[in-house]
Amino acid sequence: MRRSPARLVIALSVAAALAVFILYTSIAGAGTPQVVPTQIHKYVGQSVTLVGTVVSTRGDAHSTAGMRFVLSDPNQKVGRVPVVYHGSVPDLYKAGRVVVLTGTLRSGRFLANSGSLSTKCPSKYSPAKTSSKT
Amino acid sequence: MTAALVLGAVLALFVVAFVARPFLREPAPANDDLGAMSEGQRARLELVEERDRAVAALRELEFDHRTGKVTDADYRTQVGPLRARVAAALKALQPGAERGCERIARS
Amino acid sequence: MAELGRAALLLSLGLVAYAVVAGAHAAFHHRRRLAVSAQNALLAAFGTTFVAAVILWTALARRDFTFSYVAQHTSRKLPLGYALSAFWGGQEGSLLFWLLILTGYGALAVFLNRRQRELIAWVVPVLGGIAVFFAFMLCFISSPFGTQAAPPDGAGMVPSLQNPYMLAHPPMLYLGYVGLSIPFAFAMGALLSGRTDERWIVMTRRWTLAAWTFLGAGQLLGAHWAYVEIGWGGYYAWDPVENAAFMPWLAATAFLHSVMIQEKRGMLKVWNMVLVSLAFWLSILGTFLTRSNVVNSIHSFSQSPLGGWFLGFIGVITVFSAVLIYARLPLLRARTQLESLVSREATFLYNNLLLVAFCLTILWGVMYPVVSQAVRGETRSVSKPYYDFFLHSFGLPLLLLMGIGPLVAWRRASLRSLGRMFVIPFAVAAVTGGVLLALGYGSSAPGILAYTFCAFVAASIVLEFVRGRRATGSVVRLVARNRRRYGGYLVHVAVLLFAIGVAGSSAYQTIHEQTLKTGQSMRIAGYTLTYDRLDSVSGPNYTGFRAVLDVARGGSHIATVAPGENLYPIEGPANEASVYHDPRTLGDVFTTAQTIKGGSEIDLKVLTKPLVNLIWAAGFIFVFGSLVAMWPDAVEQRRLAERYAAAAA
Numbered sequence: 001m002r003r004s005p006a007r008l009v010i011a012l013s014v015a016a017a018l019a020v021f022i023l024y025t026s027i028a029g030a031g032t033p034q035v036v037p038t039q040i041h042k043y044v045g046q047s048v049t050l051v052g053t054v055v056s057t058r059g060d061a062h063s064t065a066g067m068r069f070v071l072s073d074p075n076q077k078v079g080r081v082p083v084v085y086h087g088s089v090p091d092l093y094k095a096g097r098v099v100v101l102t103g104t105l106r107s108g109r110f111l112a113n114s115g116s117l118s119t120k121c122p123s124k125y126s127p128a129k130t131s132s133k134t
Numbered sequence: 135m136t137a138a139l140v141l142g143a144v145l146a147l148f149v150v151a152f153v154a155r156p157f158l159r160e161p162a163p164a165n166d167d168l169g170a171m172s173e174g175q176r177a178r179l180e181l182v183e184e185r186d187r188a189v190a191a192l193r194e195l196e197f198d199h200r201t202g203k204v205t206d207a208d209y210r211t212q213v214g215p216l217r218a219r220v221a222a223a224l225k226a227l228q229p230g231a232e233r234g235c236e237r238i239a240r241s
Numbered sequence: 242m243a244e245l246g247r248a249a250l251l252l253s254l255g256l257v258a259y260a261v262v263a264g265a266h267a268a269f270h271h272r273r274r275l276a277v278s279a280q281n282a283l284l285a286a287f288g289t290t291f292v293a294a295v296i297l298w299t300a301l302a303r304r305d306f307t308f309s310y311v312a313q314h315t316s317r318k319l320p321l322g323y324a325l326s327a328f329w330g331g332q333e334g335s336l337l338f339w340l341l342i343l344t345g346y347g348a349l350a351v352f353l354n355r356r357q358r359e360l361i362a363w364v365v366p367v368l369g370g371i372a373v374f375f376a377f378m379l380c381f382i383s384s385p386f387g388t389q390a391a392p393p394d395g396a397g398m399v400p401s402l403q404n405p406y407m408l409a410h411p412p413m414l415y416l417g418y419v420g421l422s423i424p425f426a427f428a429m430g431a432l433l434s435g436r437t438d439e440r441w442i443v444m445t446r447r448w449t450l451a452a453w454t455f456l457g458a459g460q461l462l463g464a465h466w467a468y469v470e471i472g473w474g475g476y477y478a479w480d481p482v483e484n485a486a487f488m489p490w491l492a493a494t495a496f497l498h499s500v501m502i503q504e505k506r507g508m509l510k511v512w513n514m515v516l517v518s519l520a521f522w523l524s525i526l527g528t529f530l531t532r533s534n535v536v537n538s539i540h541s542f543s544q545s546p547l548g549g550w551f552l553g554f555i556g557v558i559t560v561f562s563a564v565l566i567y568a569r570l571p572l573l574r575a576r577t578q579l580e581s582l583v584s585r586e587a588t589f590l591y592n593n594l595l596l597v598a599f600c601l602t603i604l605w606g607v608m609y610p611v612v613s614q615a616v617r618g619e620t621r622s623v624s625k626p627y628y629d630f631f632l633h634s635f636g637l638p639l640l641l642l643m644g645i646g647p648l649v650a651w652r653r654a655s656l657r658s659l660g661r662m663f664v665i666p667f668a669v670a671a672v673t674g675g676v677l678l679a680l681g682y683g684s685s686a687p688g689i690l691a692y693t694f695c696a697f698v699a700a701s702i703v704l705e706f707v708r709g710r711r712a713t714g715s716v717v718r719l720v721a722r723n724r725r726r727y728g729g730y731l732v733h734v735a736v737l738l739f740a741i742g743v744a745g746s747s748a749y750q751t752i753h754e755q756t757l758k759t760g761q762s763m764r765i766a767g768y769t770l771t772y773d774r775l776d777s778v779s780g781p782n783y784t785g786f787r788a789v790l791d792v793a794r795g796g797s798h799i800a801t802v803a804p805g806e807n808l809y810p811i812e813g814p815a816n817e818a819s820v821y822h823d824p825r826t827l828g829d830v831f832t833t834a835q836t837i838k839g840g841s842e843i844d845l846k847v848l849t850k851p852l853v854n855l856i857w858a859a860g861f862i863f864v865f866g867s868l869v870a871m872w873p874d875a876v877e878q879r880r881l882a883e884r885y886a887a888a889a890a
Contacts, residue, residue, distance in 0.1 A: 006508075006578070006579040006590060009579075009582065009587070009590060009591075009594075010590070010594065013591070013594040013598075014594075017594070017598040020631075020634055021602060021605075021631075024627070024630055024631075031609055031610075031613065031621035031622050031623045031624075031627070032621060032622055032623075032624065033619060033620065033621050034610055034620040034621060034622045035620070049622060062756060062835075062844045088472075088473075088754075088833070088835070088844075088846060089835070090472075090816075092399075092401075092813065092814075094813065138242060138244040138245040138248070139244070141245050142244070142245050142248035142249070145245075145248070145249065145252060145289065145292060146248075146252060149252060149256060149282075149285040149288065149289060152281050152284070152285050153256070153259065153278055153281050153282045153285060154278065155277075155278070155281060156273075156274040156275075156277040156278045156281070157274055157278065160274060163273075163274065165273075166272060166273050166274055167271050167272075167273060168267070168268075168271040168272060168273045168276055168358055168359060168362055169271075169273065169358055169359070170271055170358075170359045170434075171359060176436070176437070176438070179438045179440075179885075180437060180438060182884050182885075183438055183439055183884070184507075184576070186880070186884055187504075187505060187506070187507065190505060191505065191506075191651065194505075194651060195650075195651070197712065198650050198651070200712040201705075201708035201709055201711070201712050202661070202662075202708055203648065203649075203650050203658065203662060203708070204650045204658060205655060205657055205658045205661070207655070207657075208650065208653075208654075208655050208657075208658055212652060212653075
């Protein structure tokens with residue numbers, strides 16, 4: 001009986017898929033660094049994704065000066081980086097929320113890409129807390 | 135709390151009874167075997183499946199030919215071996231033809 | 242009543258543990274009564290889990306804030322429907338929902354197939370084993386029945402979840418995720434029992450199709466929710482949690498196609514075992530990803546103690562299925578071989594390879610931050626460009642295969658027959674591509690390729706129906722006699738519409754943002770939007786505003802839109818997009834608005850999304866096609882009954 005070409009097809013296809021993949025990652029680069037405020041100083045001038053908790057906010061994201069807020073490490077009190085942002089502000093944004101945005105650190109300030117701000121959904125799957133609402 | 139305890143106990147009793155039901159219904163059965171298929175029955179099942187595959191393949195070839203997917207020349211090439219396969223599968227299922235299972239399985 | 246809920250869950254745990262131990266012993270030693278007892282334990286586990294579920298639902302309906310879970314996820318003013326949907330809205334409740342569906346499906350599958358004693362005897366302990374994990378988590382790690390002193394009001398529900406789509410999206414997804422446990426359990430049961438026949442496939446065919454349909458529909462509902470509720474005008478962001486549902490769907494798609502080859506030709510048996518295990522494995526991985534915060538996601542949540550347990554469970558499933566498949570490799574030897582690289586069997590194989598490759602590249606993208614942290618000590622992530630590259634690399638060939646596969650004969654297709662079958666679809670595709678290029682759609686290469694391939698596929702499907710009708714005399718008779726095939730073609734039509742909708746609304750969309758005072762206008766893609774006034778609105782648990790805008794085209798009024806914001810006193814603000822569905826483009830004019838400094842000036846963002854409504858229409862056709870494919874066929878049932886009676890004779 002003739003040998004089935006299935007194995008050859010599979011081997012060649014796997015090789016082709018790997019080649020496509022390796023080509024992409026080597027040319028396009030291997031992703032964007034994802035950092036928190038205490039790590040950002042290592043990436044001055046580089047485009048990164050910054051994740052942090054909003055400590056304080058002032059200004060309007062639609063004004064020329066933009067919205068200015070300060071981020072600390074997610075859910076911690078360490079690390080401080082001032083951020084300048086222009087663009088849409090998600091509903092859930094407020095002090096105490098964890099946010100994600102892309103941009104570059106220059107002259108000690110994180111200049112965020114316009115419209116890149118997103119907030120994490122407030123925790124549904126966190127350990128149980130007692131409600132203190134009055 | 136008391137109501138919850140009582141309801142919980144009732145629930146527990148009910149599920150235990152349900153789980154134990156096979157043993158309560160037949161405390162001393164004549165035969166407690168699961169009734170697994172014998173080797174002969176398994177071989178027969180494979181033959182039956184092979185028969186159904188061969189018949190379905192023939193039916194699909196007829197349909198593909200009627201709908202123009204298979205040319206007349208391709209149809210003539212393929213229909214002979216398929217019909218032979220169906221015939222062999224039917225023959226293997228006849229009584230006393232268990233040895234045929236090896237042939238069908240490898241065809 | 243919380244105590245009763247806890248007791249019911251403990252009973253569930255005991256029952257499924259019994260199902261595993263007693264069931265495995267009965268299967269190994271061929272003990273009939275013990276096997277039936279183990280089956281009864283699985284059925285009873287559904288009963289006790291249902292009791293626990295009813296208790297939680299009652300507490301949610303009554304806003305009984307002595308239940309911590311109820312206090313965390315509802316409030317007094319929350320409408321009843323949303324309060325009940327909080328069942329699956331939180332960690333503990335969603336785990337209970339998982340267990341409820343799992344035991345329900347398991348009980349039904351085992352009951353319907355109880356006469357296949359030998360196989361079911363092994364299926365029961367596998368299903369029980371899966372249930373043990375979830376029951377254990379609910380009893381000892383993450384219980385929905387924690388109690389507290391009742392506060393005056395609850396924490397409420399996140400406003401973006403107070404949306405009708407959120408009533409349907411999670412249940413559909415869970416019905417899909419959990420449904421993949423059934424074919425997995427039957428596959429493992431077949432291996433454990435050492436069977437070489439295809440009965441497990443026949444028994445689980447409709448289960449797999451149903452789970453796959455629920456998963457697909459659930460994702461579309463989630464995409465539509467994101468589109469109307471989140472306000473960024475998109476429907477899929479390649480977020481890890483979204484990918485977590487897409488990956489098992491891709492694996493299940495491969496399995497559904499590949500299993501046809503095993504039924505018809507006795508081939509790809511190892512593939513099918515691997516695919517069904519992969520689909521189930523990915524469904525558990527998806528459940529893990531949404532709970533562990535292992536990867537950064539806008540959906541994912543704070544650190545939860547469940548992560549480690551889920552990882553352990555995933556490890557157990559991996560080792561169990563891998564060892565079992567390896568040990569039973571001799572049983573999975575193919576009966577026949579691939580005769581030609583140009584045959585329908587071969588196209589199914591290519592289909593498998595592309596789907597699995599796409600699935601694995603998505604998995605790599607999802608896990609990349611974890612891998613890079615482990616290997617380089619630095620968290621790096623990939624985003625849209627990465628996923629788009631592989632969507633085009635694998636998705637476009639898959640689209641083309643959808644059109645090629647049905648035109649190719651089984652076993653071997655001659656060049657002459659291929660030429661005859663391909664000429665019309667190829668001509669249709671060429672003309673479509675040429676016309677679109679002439680109309681200026683060449684700006685997006687993937688977009689125009691997608692449209693051209695869709696034209697090819699559409700033509701091949703239409704030809705299938707035309708030729709089939711000629712052979713059988715009527716379309717109804719054609720579909721009735723070949724439900725799986727023609728139901729499948731309808732699903733392919735849905736995929737086509739989906740692809741056209743995605744291509745149009747992403748490759749050819751326009752976006753514009755502008756600040757407007759009352760009376761001012763904005764122009765975009767032939768539309769003119771004029772800001773008329775700011776209205777106040779109120780609802781049962783919110784107040785807010787709406788910016789009323791007149792939409793015109795060519796100087797004539799065509800619609801009014803009113804984007805704005807709702808403010809929930811407990812939960813906070815929520816954006817409310819307003820969408821005009823344009824029948825001319827089958828697309829949308831999508832608007833969102835935010836007030837500036839609380840005054841009447843607004844920041845208006847408008848997106849035009851051509852053809853986007855084809856995506857949602859595709860959902861209906863997808864479900865319809867799946868229903869046709871899985872509709873019971875009396876002739877087929879008789880044939881199967883005769884087959885198994887003949888075998889037992």
